[in-house]
Amino acid sequence: MHTTVVSFTLHRGKERPKGEPEYHVWQGTSQEFGEIRVRYPVPPHMPQARMADVRGGFLPTATFESRGVHMDELTKPTLNGATLRVGDAVVYMKRNRWAVTNRGRALHLKYLGDRYRLRAINRKDYTLTREPDAQDPGVVVIVKQSGIGRRRQLSVSVQGRALPADIALATLFAGVDRSVLTRRGAVRAGLARVFHVAAESAAT
Structure with a gap:
């Protein structure tokens, strides 16, 4: 069902279940979709x-998982070696790694019959x-971060009438x-991988 969505806020936190490593959360409440909770990295x-x-x-449950030797040193999953699911359905992803603009570097998604585009406004x-x-004018979900430290929060606003999957996908990427x-x-990420490989080589 397409729904007009009032803007809402997700607040940053940390949790440590008994016997599990600590993980980060973004959580808040949408007037239309209820409590929303993003976790990363998900235990175990x-x-x-x-x-x-x-x-x-x-919202439908959505997961984003990355695999690779580089992941052990990271907190969030990355767009490399990733699998995205909404419910039991796989969301197909592609991007142009060589594009020079944020628009060109956007991540393109296909979920069921809908096509999405995830684009960075800036780093945050x-x-x-x-x-x-032909049947739907589409929707834009805007996610903006503010504050520092424990006072960090995400403001989520929606232009158009949204589906539950729209909100699930948009908020999920806060944990990616x-x-x-x-x-x-991309340059910073590439340099980090080079230094990580060099450090591992030196250790062996």
Whole structure:
């Protein structure tokens, strides 16, 4: 069902379940979709893997998992070696790693019959757009971060009438490393991988 969504806020926190490693959360309440909770990295922690998920309210559960040798040193899953699911459905992803603009570097998604585009506004903020089709004018979800430390929060606003999957996907990416969606972030990520490989080589 398409719904007009009042803007809402997700607040940053940390939790440590008994016997499990600590993980981060973004959580808050949407007037239309109820409590929303994003977690990363989702326990239990597996070797060479990191996962984020979003649950709660009237949203479908969505998960984003990355696998690779680089993951053991990271908190968030990355766009490399990733699998995205909404419910039991796989969401197909592609992006142009060589594009020079944020628009060109956007992550393109296909979920069921809908096409989406995740684009970085800057290092902290991003938009998720569901593209229009013959029956639907589409929607844009804007996610912006403010504050520092424990006072960090995400403001989520929606232009158009949203589906539950739109909100699930948009909020899920708060728990994903999106740095490669900007050219500068991609350079930093590449240098970090080079130094990590060099450090491992030196240790052996």
